[in-house]
Amino acid sequence: DQQVKQNSPSLSVQEGRISILNCDYTNSMFDYFLWYKKYPAEGPTFLISISSIKDKNEDGRFTVFLNKSAKHLSLHIVPSQPGDSAVYFCAASGSGSARQLTFGSGTQLTVLP
Amino acid sequence: DGGITQSPKYLFRKEGQNVTLSCEQNLNHDAMYWYRQDPGQGLRLIYYSQIVNDFQKGDIAEGYSVSREKKESFPLTVTSAQKNPTAFYLCASRPQWPSGNTIYFGEGSWLTVV
Numbered sequence: 001d002q003q004v005k006q007n008s009p010s011l012s013v014q015e016g017r018i019s020i021l022n023c024d025y026t027n028s029m030f031d032y033f034l035w036y037k038k039y040p041a042e043g044p045t046f047l048i049s050i051s052s053i054k055d056k057n058e059d060g061r062f063t064v065f066l067n068k069s070a071k072h073l074s075l076h077i078v079p080s081q082p083g084d085s086a087v088y089f090c091a092a093s094g095s096g097s098a099r100q101l102t103f104g105s106g107t108q109l110t111v112l113p
Numbered sequence: 114d115g116g117i118t119q120s121p122k123y124l125f126r127k128e129g130q131n132v133t134l135s136c137e138q139n140l141n142h143d144a145m146y147w148y149r150q151d152p153g154q155g156l157r158l159i160y161y162s163q164i165v166n167d168f169q170k171g172d173i174a175e176g177y178s179v180s181r182e183k184k185e186s187f188p189l190t191v192t193s194a195q196k197n198p199t200a201f202y203l204c205a206s207r208p209q210w211p212s213g214n215t216i217y218f219g220e221g222s223w224l225t226v227v
Contacts, residue, residue: 009153032214043117043203043218044156051214089155093214099207100146100171101216103155 003027004092006104014112019077021107023090026071030092034101035064035075038087047088048075080111116140117219119204124224126191126198134189134222136204143209145187146216149173150201159202162187163209191224199226 005024013019021035031052036044050057050064050073057064063076077084087108091101117138126132138145144163148156158171162181176195181187187206191198204219 004155006155034215036218041201041221041223043119043205043220046215046217049215091216099144099214100158100161101156103148103157105153105155 002105003030004090004102004104006088006090006107008107009105010108010110012110012112013080015082016079019075019080019084019109019111021075021077021088021090021109023073023075023104024071025073025092027092027094027102028071029094030102032093032099033064033066033073034091034093035062036089036091037084038089038106044089077109080109082111082113085109085111117204117206117217119202119219119222122220122222124222125227126224128226129193131190131192132224134191134202134204134224136187136189136219137185138187138204138206138219139185140206140208140217141184142206142217143184144207145181146205146207147171147177147179147187147189148203148205150203150221156203159189198224200224 034049035047038044048062066073087106089106090104093099120135146161147159160179162168178190202222205216207216
């Protein structure tokens with residue numbers, strides 16, 4: 001039972017345009033959401049996060065939107081750059097002291113020059 | 114230079130052998146984690162530890178063992194009981210709640226069974 005789902009395994013976008021990566025979750029106890037970027041054979045790098053008390057968080061070219069009623073979040077990258085090409089993982093964390101992350105299966109983003 | 118160091122980067126194991134992957138962090142984080150990534154899949158939690166001398170099984174702990182004798186170190190042993198050990202292994206750490214919500218990862222270790 002996948003609690004965090006990224007239904008698009010891949011996405012291609014032209015350089016300079018917007019990239020939108022989507023993520024859905026099923027567990028209503030999740031209250032903190034993160035996006036990670038990963039290159040092959042490297043560890044994931046933290047990009048941006050959002051708490052369930054917010055519906056938007058912005059950091060430079062990256063914006064994360066959270067729709068709690070739909071249990072959906074998205075990552076917007078504007079403008080997209082070739083260096084953004086990587087696998088993007090959505091992750092969610094619940095309350096409690098353990099707070100381990102549950103990850104989606106990832107979306108491979110390719111930004112075309 | 115703070116961070117999480119995993120070693121070795123690449124490891125080959127013969128069937129029936131146990132191997133240990135090292136993970137060291139100098140971030141003074143209390144919680145540490147081991148994840149496994151298989152091609153085309155997300156990261157799955159193997160074990161985690163919130164404090165020294167304590168650890169908990171994750172979703173796929175069978176065939177693995179860990180120890181947490183020091184705050185800085187959280188080694189993972191892949192035993193011969195693990196049926197499909199070839200994968201990319203990631204160690205991570207996080208400050209203890211409520212100091213921080215973000216988990217930070219090491220660079221990963223490739224394990225291949227030959």
